[in-house]
Amino acid sequence: MSKRAYTPATKADLLAIIEAGGSSPLVDAQADAARVASWARDVGLPAPLALLAAALAAALPDLPIDRSFVRNLLFALPTDRPLDALAHRWVGWVWRDANPSIHSQISAAPLAAIAADIVRVHDRATTGATFEPKSWRPLRTALDQASAVALEEDADAVAVIGASAWDFRTIPGAAADVLKAWEHATYMAIRRADGGSDEQDDRYRDLRRRIRNAAAERAGPVPDGADADAVARHARRFQEALSQANAASTDPLLERMTDRTHRIIAATVALRDQGKTALVSLAAD
Amino acid sequence: MSEIPNVTDASFEAVVLSAPKPVLVDFYADWCGPCRALAPALEDIAREYDGELAVVKLNVDNNIAMRDRFGIVSIPALLLFDKGELRQRIVGPQSRTAIAGAVDRLLGGEV
Numbered sequence: 001m002s003k004r005a006y007t008p009a010t011k012a013d014l015l016a017i018i019e020a021g022g023s024s025p026l027v028d029a030q031a032d033a034a035r036v037a038s039w040a041r042d043v044g045l046p047a048p049l050a051l052l053a054a055a056l057a058a059a060l061p062d063l064p065i066d067r068s069f070v071r072n073l074l075f076a077l078p079t080d081r082p083l084d085a086l087a088h089r090w091v092g093w094v095w096r097d098a099n100p101s102i103h104s105q106i107s108a109a110p111l112a113a114i115a116a117d118i119v120r121v122h123d124r125a126t127t128g129a130t131f132e133p134k135s136w137r138p139l140r141t142a143l144d145q146a147s148a149v150a151l152e153e154d155a156d157a158v159a160v161i162g163a164s165a166w167d168f169r170t171i172p173g174a175a176a177d178v179l180k181a182w183e184h185a186t187y188m189a190i191r192r193a194d195g196g197s198d199e200q201d202d203r204y205r206d207l208r209r210r211i212r213n214a215a216a217e218r219a220g221p222v223p224d225g226a227d228a229d230a231v232a233r234h235a236r237r238f239q240e241a242l243s244q245a246n247a248a249s250t251d252p253l254l255e256r257m258t259d260r261t262h263r264i265i266a267a268t269v270a271l272r273d274q275g276k277t278a279l280v281s282l283a284a285d
Numbered sequence: 286m287s288e289i290p291n292v293t294d295a296s297f298e299a300v301v302l303s304a305p306k307p308v309l310v311d312f313y314a315d316w317c318g319p320c321r322a323l324a325p326a327l328e329d330i331a332r333e334y335d336g337e338l339a340v341v342k343l344n345v346d347n348n349i350a351m352r353d354r355f356g357i358v359s360i361p362a363l364l365l366f367d368k369g370e371l372r373q374r375i376v377g378p379q380s381r382t383a384i385a386g387a388v389d390r391l392l393g394g395e396v
Binding site for chain 2: 032033034133137140141144159162163165166170171173174177180181
């Protein structure tokens with residue numbers, strides 16, 4: 001629960017900071033969950049919502065943090081009204097309305113039924129109903145037991161909703177964990193479609209390590225950190241050596257896995273984009 | 286956020302093996318990134334199961350006797366103890382929900 005309401009004055013202040021390119025835990029990749037939650041309570045935002053927003057805005061490799069999403073969300077959030085329902089509504093959206101919905105990705109009816117029970121609790125929470133933190137336990141236990149005998153793809157999808165089966169007031173990071181579980185399920189789906197395996201991942205990691213080690217050897221010793229120019233020259237040498245080592249590799253696994261990595265990043269970006277759009281839309285609703 | 290208390294080789298017997306309630310021990314090291322990533326989930330678990338389960342951590346670099354006694358070769362490693370016995374071992378990064386599943390199974394008498 002927020003200590004105070006999200007007021008028009010607070011909203012204007014936060015928007016001004018974001019639009020001026022200033023710092024905020026929502027757009028700070030280094031901000032840990034405790035800092036985001038503490039900041040959220042101070043500005044009148046529910047911690048689960050702030051942690052979810054920070055996770056959605058967070059940068060993927062080579063991509064900047066999405067400040068425009070944070071600006072749009074802060075702008076869309078109504079002031080002087082309870083906002084605690086929003087994270088619960090977003091979980092319901094992931095289950096029912098995401099494309100593809102998590103519901104549509106579960107083939108085992110008993111598993112889908114337990115996940116639906118969890119979503120029903122979130123739906124009730126959007127009306128202001130409160131639950132004892134322990135009331136989530138039987139749902140998690142049922143899901144855990146059913147998942148143990150489920151197909152891998154069903155279990156990955158169910159884990160998305162399972163990640164939310166916590167009391168958001170005491171475990172505010174749960175809504176953000178839904179996003180992480182969703183991304184993991186997406187990664188696993190792409191890996192399965194490629195016929196991937198843990199052994200293949202291990203071999204790829206080993207190959208990457210050998211290529212990086214070769215590039216590091218060619219780039220020479222790392223200079224003293226106090227000499228910024230020398231550090232920059234070394235970084236360029238390393239990148240050039242890395243490009244050459246990648247190009248020289250004849251292992252077909254490298255090309256296949258690089259292609260897969262690009263597809264996973266693209267899928268994750270698309271997933272976050274629709275999650276962000278949904279959250280802003282729900283906030284404005 | 287709650288701080289997970291440390292146990293040592295010297296205190297392990299009293300704090301873990303002789304505890305009246307189940308204990309979850311996080312075997313970690315300061316240099317271990319996945320261990321740091323796991324810390325918030327463990328704090329949540331400690332809060333969720335307060336009064337039913339104790340959560341403690343043990344630095345494997347400084348407490349070699351317990352590391353070797355329980356065969357810890359990879360961290361993070363979570364070991365669940367009850368009545369002085371090791372009941373379950375969870376190795377590698379885990380979600381909060383997966384850890385809770387193991388705890389619930391222990392508290393429910395399934396392991």
